[in-house]
Amino acid sequence: MKISVIGCGYVGLVSGFCFADSGHKVTCIDNNDQKIKLLKDNKVPIYEPGLNELLLKNIENGNLAFELNISENIKDSEIVLIAVGTPTGKNGDANLTFVYQCAREIAEFISPNTQIIIKSTVPVGTCDEVENIIKENCIHSEFSVISNPEFLREGNAISDFINPDRVVIGTDDQTNKRIMINLYKSITNEDKILFTSRRSSELIKYASNSMLAMRIIFINEIADLCEKIGADVTDIAKGIGLDKRIGPHFLEPGPGFGGSCFPKDARALIESGKKYDAPQTLLESVILGNENRKKNISKKILNKLDKQTENQIGILGVTFKAETDDMRESPSLIIIPDLQENGMNISVYDPEGEKEASKILKDVNWKKSAYEAAENVDCLVILTDWEEFKNLDLDKIKNSMKRPLIYDFRNIFDPDMMTELGFEYFSIGRG
Ligand code: NAD
Numbered sequence: 194m195k196i197s198v199i200g201c202g203y204v205g206l207v208s209g210f211c212f213a214d215s216g217h218k219v220t221c222i223d224n225n226d227q228k229i230k231l232l233k234d235n236k237v238p239i240y241e242p243g244l245n246e247l248l249l250k251n252i253e254n255g256n257l258a259f260e261l262n263i264s265e266n267i268k269d270s271e272i273v274l275i276a277v278g279t280p281t282g283k284n285g286d287a288n289l290t291f292v293y294q295c296a297r298e299i300a301e302f303i304s305p306n307t308q309i310i311i312k313s314t315v316p317v318g319t320c321d322e323v324e325n326i327i328k329e330n331c332i333h334s335e336f337s338v339i340s341n342p343e344f345l346r347e348g349n350a351i352s353d354f355i356n357p358d359r360v361v362i363g364t365d366d367q368t369n370k371r372i373m374i375n376l377y378k379s380i381t382n383e384d385k386i387l388f389t390s391r392r393s394s395e396l397i398k399y400a401s402n403s404m405l406a407m408r409i410i411f412i413n414e415i416a417d418l419c420e421k422i423g424a425d426v427t428d429i430a431k432g433i434g435l436d437k438r439i440g441p442h443f444l445e446p447g448p449g450f451g452g453s454c455f456p457k458d459a460r461a462l463i464e465s466g467k468k469y470d471a472p473q474t475l476l477e478s479v480i481l482g483n484e485n486r487k488k489n490i491s492k493k494i495l496n497k498l499d500k501q502t503e504n505q506i507g508i509l510g511v512t513f514k515a516e517t518d519d520m521r522e523s524p525s526l527i528i529i530p531d532l533q534e535n536g537m538n539i540s541v542y543d544p545e546g547e548k549e550a551s552k553i554l555k556d557v558n559w560k561k562s563a564y565e566a567a568e569n570v571d572c573l574v575i576l577t578d579w580e581e582f583k584n585l586d587l588d589k590i591k592n593s594m595k596r597p598l599i600y601d602f603r604n605i606f607d608p609d610m611m612t613e614l615g616f617e618y619f620s621i622g623r624g
Pocket residue numbers: 199200201202203204205222223224225228276277278279291294295312313314315343344345346347453454
């Protein structure tokens with residue numbers, strides 16, 4: 194099939210590259226000229242494992258191309274997939290400017306019978322509005338708008354895309370269903386496809402992200418309780434996760450959830466609840482609890498230090514989680530400025546995050562390795578669980594620190610082992 198993908202971010206590039214790799218002819222379009230220039234030079238503008246390889250392979254076999262403008266480039270595409278950003282708007286609702294702008298731009302150029310797939314995460318009713326915008330601006334009316342939300346995680350995106358738990362497709366039309374089955378047949382089995390109405394499909398995406406965010410805030414609060422009463426959150430997570438009704442995933446405590454989606458999607462669902470007079474009170478406390486958690490992290494660290502004499506802190510990992518360069522709503526964006534306001538000097542090492550993070554984090558000393566970040570510090574703080582942090586030479590780390598104090602907000606080390614090695618080691622929920 195001939196596919197145009199609009200938006201060369203995490204979702205657009207992964208979807209576009211994976212469809213190209215499964216044999217479709219894909220053109221990826223973005224209005225950011227720097228991104229398109231990089232892509233045309235065979236360079237991926239984001240860090241996502243495996244994308245480089247897919248880019249080179251599918252450029253070579255002629256399945257992948259890049260363009261700056263929507264215009265003529267989308268003519269003859271059977272599928273136009275919209276994967277532009279839907280950031281938090283003024284009131285907490287989703288800002289749909291980019292999606293509606295795309296709708297207006299494509300209307301002029303789509304050929305009859307084009308399927309427009311909305312991959313971006315959008316509130317209920319957005320596909321209806323996209324359809325109206327295209328109708329108003331298109332000379333023919335033979336097109337369809339289909340909701341097909343994406344569930345990939347950054348850092349694991351290709352694997353999630355080609356091995357999905359489910360593919361949700363919102364359409365009531367039988368022809369559309371057949372076309373979507375055809376599109377996905379080289380990616381996954383037909384029995385993974387869940388057809389729903391467009392509105393249900395739009396809501397499934399928000400409900401999924403919000404449910405996962407709720408689990409994280411729940412286990413974080415249980416971890417706080419564990420610290421106070423001398424229980425171990427790892428055992429609690431295991432103990433509850435063995436119940437098949439609960440399951441083991443997304444029960445790892447941390448410094449608070451971040452990223453481009455959980456916070457924004459939970460906020461948008463709260464706003465939808467207000468709009469339709471169906472309050473989402475659980476989610477309101479999830480957002481509040483998560484914001485408070487991020488603010489409290491610096492207090493936990495500062496409590497372990499003598500502020501008169503100890504003001505050097507090393508940070509390992511600043512992106513919102515490991516295996517990504519994405520800084521959007523990362524806990525580090527709250528934690529590091531809080532520490533700086535309290536007079537701390539900050540050294541940072543992140544395996545992939547420096548380029549993005551240095552645009553936002555001010556007055557930090559960037560280091561080229563975890564060992565450099567640990568040199569002469571009074572405390573080393575672990576904020577993300579990159580694989581390389583788990584394999585550090587801990588004796589080397591200890592010997593280079595001024596005080597062998599580690600605060601690990603991802604529980605990557607065994608507390609007994611760390612004490613035996615001579616560290617003052619603090620982690621979360623392991624009281
Ligand atoms: P992103 O910000 O990384 O990329 C969006 C891209 O769209 C940018 O490159 C931007 O330049 C481009 N764009 C905006 N307006 C455009 C226009 N009119 N024409 C052409 N290009 C335009 O976004 P993302 O993280 O890939 O997310 C995209 C959507 O997918 C969001 O709705 C998000 O909630 C959803 N989503 C994201 C993830 C994720 O892991 N990042 C996972 C599932 C769903």
